[in-house]
Amino acid sequence: MDFWEIYEAFFSRIHAYVRCRAGSTAEAEDITSAVFQKALAKTAQFDPLKGNIAQWLFGIARNEVNYHFRVQALRRFLPLHLFENVLASHEDPVREAEDEGEKAWLVKALETLSARERDLISLKFYSDLNNREIAGLTGISESNVGTILYRCMTKLREEITENDHGNR
C-alpha cells in the first residue's frame, strides 16, 4: 500500500481532527506533519488484522496531540526565555487569519467542551469509527463513549442557540 495514497485520502480528516483539538492552525499543521512522518516511518508495521487504516492513523494522531499537550504543560514549568526562538517560530499571523466563518464558530464552540469531549466528538465526525472502535482507541467503555458524545451534542446545540440569539 502506497503511503502517499493514504496521505491523499486521510490528510484533510487528520488535519481537521488535530485542528479541532489543538489551539491554532500553526500548531495543527506541525502536529499533522509529525503524524504523517510517524505514519511514513511505520507503514511497514501496519497490520490490517488489528484494525483498519483509519483506526491506525487516528491512533497516531491522538498520541501526537497528547504528546504536544504534555510538552506544552512542561514548558509552563521551564524558564520561557530559553524557548524564545522555538515559540517565535509558531507565530504566523497569516495562517492564524485563515480562521473565519463557520470554521471559527465551531472551533470556538469546541473550546467550551472538555479535552476528552473534544477528542471524542472530533474522532466521531472525522474518523467515522463506530463507538466500539473509538472505545478501543481511547480506552473508555463503549457505553461511556455514547454518553459523552450525547453530552457533547447537547452542549454544542446550546452554543448554537446562544450564538443565534446573540446574532439577532
Add this chain to the structure above:
Amino acid sequence: MGTDNYRGDPEKTLSDLSGPGLENAAAAKKIAAGFRAVELGTDGAKDRVRAAVAAAAARPHSGWRATAAGAAALCGAAALMIVFFTPAKRTAPELSPDWRSDYNFPSYTGHAAGDTEELSPDWRADYQFPGYRNGRDTSAR
C-alpha cells in the same frame, strides 16, 4: 483507495446523537457544517505538510543501531575516565616482621622473652581463687 472506503455519513451520525425533532436536526446540520468547514480549509496546509514529510523522509535518519552505538561509546568513555581519574590507593608503610614488639603491645617483648620473674610460681593463690590453698572456696560463707 478513496476516502469513502471508511466513511459513512457523519452528518447522519450527529443527527442520531442529537435526538428527534426538527430543531435538533437543524442543530446537527449546523454542527456538521462547522466540522466540514474545518476539514475543507486545509488546502494550503496539505502542500506544506507534504513537503515537510517528504523532506523528513529524504533526511537520513538514525535508527536504533546508531543510537545504541552512541550510547556504547558514551559508556566506554565514562569507564575510561573512571579508570584514569580515580586517585591511586596509598600503599601501606612497610612493617618489620616483628612489628608488634614496637608498639601496641608494650609488654610483648618481655613476654616473648619468657620474662615472668615478677610472678610467684604459685601466683594463683594471691587473688581470684581465695580457697585455692585448701581446695575450698570459703569466702562466700
